[in-house]
Amino acid sequence: MKTKNSLKFLQFIRPVTTVLLCFILFTGLFAGCGMPNAAPKETITLTMWHNMGGRVPDMIGILIDEFNAGVGKDNGVIVSVTSVTPTRDIDDNMEMIRHGDPGAPEMPDIVPLYPNVALGLMEEGLLAPLDDLFSQEELDAYQPQYLDVGRLADGKLYVFPFAKSTEVLYLDQTLFERFAAETGAKNEDLLTAEGLAGTAVRYYEWTDALTPDTENDGKAFFSADSWFNFYAVAMLQLGVQDFIGEKTLNMDNPAFRRIWDASVSPAVRGGYAITDSYSSTLAMTGDILAATGSTAGMQYYGNQNITYADNTTEAVEYSINPYPVMRGGTSAVLQRGSGMVVSKSTPEREAAAALFLKWFTDPAQNVRYALPTGYLPVMKNALDSADISALPEGTDVQTLEKLLITVRDMEQTYGFVTAPQNANLTAMSSDFESKLNQAMQEGRARVLAGEDPDAVCEALYEAFIQ
Template sequence: MLVLLLLCLVTAFSSGCGSKASLDPAKPVTLTIWHVYGNQTNSPFNDTIEKFNASEGKAKGVIVKVASVSSSNVIDKALFASAKQDPGAVPLPDLFTAYPRVIPAMHDKLLHWDKYLDKEDLAVYQPEFLAEGYQDKELLMLPVAKSTELLFVNQTYFDRFAAATGASTEDFADYDKLFELCRKYYTWTGGKNMCQLDDFYNYYLTSMASLGDPLIKDGKPDLASPNFKRIFRAAAEPAIAGGLGIEKGYAADAWKTADLISNVGSTAAILYMRDYVTNPDNTRETIVTNYYPCPVFSGGKVTLLQRGVGLLAIKSTDERKNLGAVVFAKWLAQENSNLNFAMQAGYLPTNKEALPKLLNNPQDVHNFNYRKLYTCMQQVYKKGTWLHLPHKAAKIQQNLEYGSKNILRAAHQQYLQEIAGGANPQQTLDKLVEESYQKLLNYKQ
């Protein structure tokens, strides 16, 4: 009898002796989630969660409850505050979406998906997307849906510029030519920027990789590389002289008023793109938005930056919550579930069967703008190489992103002042580009 009791104690967590945790549809477990898709009242992910709750969740005894819909930065701050139990911080959610940058700070609190999902479960994912979730051989993040970067163009306004100047959309394929267009547009409009890079860090990362030269080497950014100098100078010239926007935030606000007519940014921005612009007199003008592959530098290869948050779970002492998180994750990864959510949100599915099904058949997408978006992505998908953000590089990203924008913004103002004072434009630009590069080498956020 004593031997039997000891065996039960030893195996309690695996075979259970009647105590193994399990899900019960009659007594469902509720999981809270914070996510980034849309907003509280208009979210394709909320719709997807409702479908789960009414189907697989109901059958297995799992209810997912949306507690917050916000930006990734807001979620990051809330996570860190909750994890540290800061005064006024809200309790941690059971599930959340975030970028891998949160993993080092949250590591000890995270559920290890690979302890619950077998090879067959993981085989449904696009391998490149799944790989991003591993850190130190531990699977801490699962891919949900991905975006990449494209060039968005207000075609209505660009066509007017092209008709007056001879500018061509063919120049969108090459960064050097795109930046030349930016300066021409600045002159033609009397001081309006044509384009914006939503993320300088992503621009550096993909452009360097495209040229076969990694941005980060041995844990440090290789800013001394001739390729980096080339890439930096190409963007710095129109940023300083005018034509490339370097305002705070994303291009969405300036896009609404046609203060920008193009931007390189995440395909997920389609959720917020409007089909009209608002004029200074508050009248509206309908516009056509077109999508083009992200430019590359001459000699570079098409590189697809995989953007988008992943799904993470807080490891719970209530094993039913851990099991419930796995049920939700597995359902979300199924081909139909994943494809339907991705198409509704304008994202790329992460299921390896759903991804080619969508990009090989964009004509089947009902939403007109999404259909154009996926048709453009089809072009690059077939010849591009996927690239994910480097792990444990959050500080490098922050310094290069904020440093580039802050330094170039100040240099632009200095350029305008010196030119107004009679300085030689080209000499002044060359000087400020070099000074900006030197400042970036030592920038600390």
């Protein structure tokens, strides 16, 4: 009897339940529809500073917009650039944050730093180690030497590579050939530091001789963006490993003297420009022909016009040559480029930052913002798969191709060295640059006053290493 009642009840309740469930389901679907663009709950907004402003085009801004509209949106992450400022200013602000100075800005979630600056922040516990935010497989996809540079004193990865550069010798080939046609100078002469010095002095003398009525109006041939880097790398080329000490520079050795002769000597003779401006500023107006500098300076040395002081212009073509090596020394060149650090915060924010870094350094994105500005992508084989013709509008493809040929050749024959992780490095290099510039200016003035260049060089050297 009871079973019969249950059956009857089931017969009655089944359609009722079905209708009810359908109603609930449709209501639920209806309520969930029409929100294709709604953000996931708990959206994380990451603040970011970067130092790649003033580029044409602003690929970083474009890519961040792409991230926010795509992967970021899907994962509830928004990257908000709150400052675009040069490295020097970022470093200054980081120092303020590190020391908790009054008026120090709030630390951004993602910021590009060099390892020596990141070291101090890491010691204060302000940076998040990134090893656990990436799988081993993901890390294996990056150039191992780029990751190694980002590992700080405790062996953990803090400075994540996003674009690297190295140094090359840019040469105004158009003007150089005009000079070479009359003097027999050759590009091969510029492969060694000594050859570069000799060519520079010859160029000064040649340009001085173009106006016989005016004395000492020759033009400089070369300038280095960083004489400290020039010396540090040259010392390594000559086998000196301990040039950069903990707080002092080891200058009292024959190798240093050889580099002095290859730099200060042509400077006091007028062959090297003595300036604290960037070399590119001089190259734009035809005031120098050659400069060592970062591949990231490629935009200054493309196929472009030189503008002279009377507003006339001349179209020139640059060649990109391997970095000069001290004669008889080992081929070595500096590997440059900061890395992104992530500030210590919550696991969710750190994971969100890692998500952005993974996307940002994927070759699909990395190539688009690195190559047009002369930087190199950071993943293995990224260059092999790069389609240069598909780079953003405004990319100087011709110069980029020349740059990549030279860099790839250097990868085969040069050893790449990085700046040591030393918190005093910035202060030591600034001090060195300043003193060397003073010495060069003094020497040039004394030579113009009639003193013997070799004697001036000798005297300046003795004073300098004291």
